Amino acid sequence: MGLRVGLVGVGPVGDMIIRVLKERKFPIVGEIIVMATNERIEVLGGERFHVRKIRADLFKELDLVFFAGKEGAQGASVQWGKIAVDNGCIVIDNGGDFRMHPDHPLVIPEVNMDAVTKETRHICNPNCSTIQMVVALAPLHRAARLHRIVVSTYQAVSGHGGSAMKELLKESQQVIDSESPQYDSKIFTHPIAFDCIPHIDKFLTNGYTKEEMKMINETRKILNEPNLLINPTTVRVPVLVGHSESINAEFAGDMDAVKASTILSDMNQSPGVVVIDGLTKDAEGITVRKDPLERQYPVTRDLNSNEYKDAVLVGRIRNDTTRKNAIDLWCVSDNLRKGAATNAVQIAESMLQRGLL
Ligand SMILES: NC(=O)c1ccc[n+]([C@@H]2O[C@H](COP(=O)([O-])OP(=O)(O)OC[C@H]3O[C@@H](n4cnc5c(N)ncnc54)[C@H](OP(=O)(O)O)[C@@H]3O)[C@@H](O)[C@H]2O)c1
CATH class of the missing domain: 3.30.360.10 (Dihydrodipicolinate Reductase; domain 2)
Structure with a gap:
């Protein structure tokens, strides 16, 4: 059994998320759906991916999406985070836009995993430092x-x-x-x-x-x-x-x-x-x-x-x-691994272990 996994953003953090998912053998069904602002082919984690231009219907096919896009009003989480959740995804978000929002847990699995409950849909990864x-x-x-x-x-x-x-x-x-x-x-x-x-x-x-x-x-x-x-x-x-x-x-x-x-x-x-x-x-x-x-x-x-x-x-x-x-x-x-990608993947692993995913 595995999850249908997506990734938004293909900068150094997105690249590292792909690497860490592979290294840790995160259970994935099918291919990871990778999205960014523009369509193209990119090598991520040493593998070629078809990067799709982000759009709402892609989230319908997914259980879990890692966000590693730019922050701010034009950024990925502000523009697409809620759309992903409304289409049935759990979001694990590397950006800073929602970290201090009371409805979004801000999680380091070794420290406060209990902040994630079965109602949680959009989890924030803290800042690397x-x-x-x-x-x-x-x-x-x-x-x-x-x-x-x-x-x-x-x-x-x-x-x-x-x-x-x-x-x-x-x-x-x-x-x-x-x-x-x-x-x-x-x-x-x-x-x-x-x-x-x-x-x-x-x-x-x-x-x-x-x-x-x-x-x-x-x-x-x-x-x-x-x-x-x-x-x-x-x-x-x-x-x-x-x-x-x-x-x-x-x-x-x-x-x-x-x-x-x-x-x-x-x-x-x-x-x-x-x-x-x-x-x-x-x-x-x-x-x-x-x-x-x-x-x-x-x-x-x-x-x-x-x-x-x-x-x-x-x-x-x-x-x-x-x-x-x-x-x-x-x-x-x-900063790219424990400060971003590894922490995000560890959140997903802990959610799986706790039956929250
Ligand atoms: N770097 C770190 O050490 C670190 C640590 C912790 C957290 N973070 C956070 O992690 C996130 C990613 O960091 P990064 O350094 O990998 O970023 P980056 O190099 O700036 O790459 C950003 C990626 O996001 C995509 N993107 C931007 N706006 C988008 C939108 N509206 N919709 C869809 N995709 C969008 C871009 O797409 P295109 O390529 O098509 O332009 C690009 O692939 C940022 O929020 C950052 O603050 C970074």
Whole structure:
């Protein structure tokens, strides 16, 4: 038995959804119906697909549709999300248009799968930078209740779509060739080659960007903690794929680096997290650091391995020496996989397991 599956949008996220569905052997009947604004042939996940121009009757043939289209009024979810649902589909939506709507659950399967019920038809995938932060912090929150988060992100250009990846490569080559980068200001406000830009999405009147407000509002919604204090700075860096985050987290209850390391190293308590921090277990099974001077930590390159590609990698776990019950950590995850496609497919898998699909 399988489901009739569709995909809207064939940028890097759509491409990755096809790959992840195949890798995880998601039960599909027939061929995946792929839609975008224009009809054409595209290679997605290494396979040729007939991309159809999106239209309402295509949704009638489907049980489940992954949306990976552009956001906003002309975007895929606003224009087609309700039509898909009205035609009998369950929608899992990567875009940001409905994430904060009270009728749409915003879901990370390891954290709040119970938000999806048998009435749910349109589920939202959180923003990539929110997903990895919440996967890393939710187990600690369950143990000692988060009070405040200060986070700085180092976000890959693929978070802005396929055009931004080409832009980074083009500009980098220009710099290598001793030319000044001819940058496209519609993609980034400054050249991104060999530089960092503390500006992701639009600025708001409070001085934060929309990306930063997403991290605040989405985290509060997923953890069901409307008053949680969160102070983000989001930065675009010249990396193709893989976001990194430096996180300072303060807790209401007891928390320190050893306790955090023990919890995060336990896959039952911390599903989806892998600690890369030079830690080991002693004879009694307690998490200890063999050599305090020999630290390990994850980098985005680690995401290329099969073992780590869908994980949230955590390292640099240490006490914040300026505050009680506060720790610092570094976390790395693939924005196209766990930050988008893998999370979306995991939602569908969990719905199947729970008889919701
Ligand atoms: N990239 C990431 O790391 C990341 C992470 C989490 C979430 N997201 C979200 O995931 C979505 C996809 O991201 P992406 O980076 O893959 O995007 P992208 O490269 O900009 O690709 C967007 C795709 O959506 C299609 N599309 C746009 N408007 C449409 C409409 N009205 N109807 C049907 N199709 C439409 C486009 O069709 P054409 O090709 O025909 O123009 C294109 O194939 C975005 O909402 C993004 O915010 C991205």
